[in-house]
Amino acid sequence: MPRTKEILLSVETLQERMKIPAEIHAGTCARQGWARGKKVTEKEYAESVKQFRQSAGRRRYA
Structure with a gap:
């Protein structure tokens, strides 16, 4: 079975599509x-983005 290309x-x-704030x-x-x-x-x-939000000092964006 062929793999689908991502x-x-x-x-x-992606920022625009996912509505991620600029900061x-x-x-x-x-x-x-x-x-x-x-x-990507x-x-x-x-x-x-998830990893960044979970990093120290960024919990308020979770």
Whole structure:
């Protein structure tokens, strides 16, 4: 059975689609070392945002 190819989208597109606040998006990108225009899967972006929100000092965004 062939594997389905995961779609890569820019982090800015995913931010908009998932309605992630600018400060959370910026922190996530900084933590991951992602530059503007970086393309990732929706799953990777969502997991990275979740990890950022759970990191020390960011519990208020959970």
